[in-house]
Amino acid sequence: xxxxxxxxxxxxxxxxxxxxxxxxxxxxxxxxYMVKVNYASLQTQSSTMSSVxxxxxxxxxxxxxxxxxxxxxxxxxxxxxxxxxxxxxxxxMSPYYKGFILYSxxxxxxxxxxxxxxxxxxxxxxxxxxxxxxxxxxxxxxxMSLSASIxxxxxxxxxxxxDAARISRLQEQLTAAQSQLTTVQEKLxxxxxxxxxxxxxxxxxxxxxLLISKAMSGISVSFGGGGFALPQDLxxxxxxxxxxxxxxxxxxxxxxxxxxxxxxxxxxxxxxxxAIERYAAVYPERVDDSVIQYVQQARQVKAEEMKYRSIIxxxxxxxxxxxxxxxxxxxxxxxxxxVRINPAVEKIITIQKNPDEIFKKNLQEQYGFDKExxxxxxxxYNNIREKEGNNADYVFNxxxxxxxxxxxxxxxxxxxNTAGVGGEAGHHGSxxxxxQLEKEYGxxxxxxxxxxxxxxEQHKNSNENGVSDFAHQSITTAxxxxxxxxxxxxxxxxxxxxxKNTTVPWYERIPKAVSKLFGAKEYTDELAGWRGDxxxxxxxxxxxxxxxxxxDLDSVxxxxxxxxxxxxxxxxxxxxxxxxxxGEYTRARAFVENSGGRDRILKELLDAELIEEDNLxxxxxxxxxxxPVAYDFYNSLTADNGKGSNDLITEGxx
Numbered sequence: 107x108x109x110x111x112x113x114x115x116x117x118x119x120x121x122x123x124x125x126x127x128x129x130x131x132x133x134x135x136x137x138x139y140m141v142k143v144n145y146a147s148l149q150t151q152s153s154t155m156s157s158v159x160x161x162x163x164x165x166x167x168x169x170x171x172x173x174x175x176x177x178x179x180x181x182x183x184x185x186x187x188x189x190x191x192x193x194x195x196x197x198x199m200s201p202y203y204k205g206f207i208l209y210s211x212x213x214x215x216x217x218x219x220x221x222x223x224x225x226x227x228x229x230x231x232x233x234x235x236x237x238x239x240x241x242x243x244x245x246x247x248x249x250m251s252l253s254a255s256i257x258x259x260x261x262x263x264x265x266x267x268x269d270a271a272r273i274s275r276l277q278e279q280l281t282a283a284q285s286q287l288t289t290v291q292e293k294l295x296x297x298x299x300x301x302x303x304x305x306x307x308x309x310x311x312x313x314x315x316l317l318i319s320k321a322m323s324g325i326s327v328s329f330g331g332g333g334f335a336l337p338q339d340l341x342x343x344x345x346x347x348x349x350x351x352x353x354x355x356x357x358x359x360x361x362x363x364x365x366x367x368x369x370x371x372x373x374x375x376x377x378x379x380x381a382i383e384r385y386a387a388v389y390p391e392r393v394d395d396s397v398i399q400y401v402q403q404a405r406q407v408k409a410e411e412m413k414y415r416s417i418i419x420x421x422x423x424x425x426x427x428x429x430x431x432x433x434x435x436x437x438x439x440x441x442x443x444x445v446r447i448n449p450a451v452e453k454i455i456t457i458q459k460n461p462d463e464i465f466k467k468n469l470q471e472q473y474g475f476d477k478e479x480x481x482x483x484x485x486x487y488n489n490i491r492e493k494e495g496n497n498a499d500y501v502f503n504x505x506x507x508x509x510x511x512x513x514x515x516x517x518x519x520x521x522x523n524t525a526g527v528g529g530e531a532g533h534h535g536s537x538x539x540x541x542q543l544e545k546e547y548g549x550x551x552x553x554x555x556x557x558x559x560x561x562x563e564q565h566k567n568s569n570e571n572g573v574s575d576f577a578h579q580s581i582t583t584a585x586x587x588x589x590x591x592x593x594x595x596x597x598x599x600x601x602x603x604x605x606k607n608t609t610v611p612w613y614e615r616i617p618k619a620v621s622k623l624f625g626a627k628e629y630t631d632e633l634a635g636w637r638g639d640x641x642x643x644x645x646x647x648x649x650x651x652x653x654x655x656x657x658d659l660d661s662v663x664x665x666x667x668x669x670x671x672x673x674x675x676x677x678x679x680x681x682x683x684x685x686x687x688x689g690e691y692t693r694a695r696a697f698v699e700n701s702g703g704r705d706r707i708l709k710e711l712l713d714a715e716l717i718e719e720d721n722l723x724x725x726x727x728x729x730x731x732x733x734p735v736a737y738d739f740y741n742s743l744t745a746d747n748g749k750g751s752n753d754l755i756t757e758g759x760x
Contacts, residue, residue, distance in 0.1 A: 170203055227300045235301075259273050427454055486505075505528050512538065525581055649735060714736070
């Protein structure tokens with residue numbers, strides 16, 4: 107009875123563990139939804155499954171050895187009960203656990219097949235069917251638009267000057283787009299092919315799982331009556347024994363094939379690494395130590411590579427790196443000095459190492475503040491974070507912007523109803539913007555005076571000094587971060603301006619006007635920034651200096667980065683200006699992407715001046731005549747073949 111109980115417990119335990127792993131593996135091969143594969147995760151799972159399977163097979167082999175010993179104990183353990191137990195052990199339990207070994211190895215082989223097939227078909231990159239299809243659709247639309255533009259120019263009866271050059275440029279763009287389209291289509295086709303073939307990866311494991319289930323059912327029934335009565339159905343035994351014989355042949359062949367690649371100095375697939383490890387476990391005396399070391403080293407290199415890839419994925423997802431992640435990268439650089447570390451990873455590590463110092467440095471470089479002022483600003487930001495928590499980014503920008511924009515009762519009222527009133531004390535009506543700085547968030551009187559003077563002077567001299575207007579940028583940022591949904595002053599202005607477009611019938615104007623009055627957060631945010639500077643929609647004459655240009659674009663880009671990466675204001679500032687310095691993009695290009703695209707921005711600028719959009723060339727000419735500020739703004743966004751400029755390009759009179 108002790109033997110019976112032990113076997114039953116062991117059997118149930120192992121079938122549970124292995125079945126759990128197999129269900130996880132099956133999830134990789136199911137194609138109910140769009141296919142999405144993370145290369146590092148797939149490779150890591152393959153290595154893990156191989157390791158787990160080897161560990162379990164070692165345990166099963168110990169059981170088989172015990173059964174073999176028990177089967178040969180006829181001279182020592184005598185009696186009818188022992189005879190029945192020995193027959194049961196050799197006829198039922200030994201093939202039963204051989205089935206477990208075959209099943210465990212089949213699961214590992216399935217994982218290896220998935221990993222190796224993915225590399226063979228898709229390479230070493232992450233692929234997402236939904237994203238690829240969206241990219242194909244987008245590129246296809248672009249190709250259609252380019253083709254239409256080329257056809258339109260070619261069909262002209264009287265080609266204009268410069269049409270030939272334009273056709274040539276469009277044709278080059280079309281060729282490049284078509285090449286890109288082909289590349290993406292091939293990636294999608296390969297991903298789908300991998301997905302379709304992956305359904306077959308678990309066929310062998312499925313077969314052995316059914317055999318084990320069948321065996322377990324018979325064993326449970328035979329044990330139920332006590333003793334060691336053989337199960338009535340032992341048809342599964344022959345299938346297991348055949349599988350066991352096939353395993354011996356495959357093990358030898360797979361090992362020799364992998365061994366040849368080792369001697370040739372070739373890299374090994376996951377299946378080949380497993381083949382050597384599996385053979386060495388069964389026949390350790392036949393495998394040279396140097397071969398084992400080769401495999402272990404290959405495993406180590408692969409594990410490090412996958413860890414490195416997982417960190418890149420983490421950065422791409424906008425997640426913060428842990429201390430262990432940072433430590434791993436530093437060690438990885440030492441071990442692999444010739445490997446160029448992903449720039450995005452380097453950036454994040456640099457920022458995370460000393461974010462406060464980098465933040466202060468950006469305050470100096472981007473706005474021209476001295477060291478003492480940046481120290482006060484950092485102190486203020488940290489004090490606000492301690493008190494306001496998740497709302498700190500808004501409060502900080504609202505307060506420092508308010509140093510300039512809340513100096514008169516009229517301005518204070520307008521901005522209070524556009525960007526709010528700062529922290530909790532302000533919302534309760536007890537303290538204004540300037541009082542909050544000194545009395546609510548821990549600045550000394552001297553620090554308050556120093557900061558107020560520095561921000562005021564910076565605002566006054568920013569254009570002359572060629573830097574962004576800090577107060578302007580901050581108040582615009584605060585407006586974007588302001589989440590209170592009540593009626594705001596900018597909404598009223600929008601409502602008023604909606605009635606001024608006399609080219610649109612009143613019954614069509616009313617719905618748009620009402621929507622701007624009781625919503626239109628995007629419009630309000632833009633009116634506090636670029637729209638208010640570049641158009642007359644804020645009920646003032648358009649004016650924009652280089653300091654305003656930088657402030658308007660940077661506020662949009664930094665807030666967008668905060669949302670995309672789910673990071674705080676200081677982290678977004680550090681990353682954004684690092685990207686600008688290193689040429690990852692221009693502030694103009696980032697702004698265009700974050701503001702709905704070049705066409706959308708141009709439409710808004712033209713609509714503000716009641717300019718028809720039918721002919722781009724004539725529309726831009728009219729915009730330049732009516733509003734040179736808006737023209738310069740758009741020209742700066744689209745300069746340098748669409749890359750845009752980091753600085754305002756002035757051709758009109760501002």
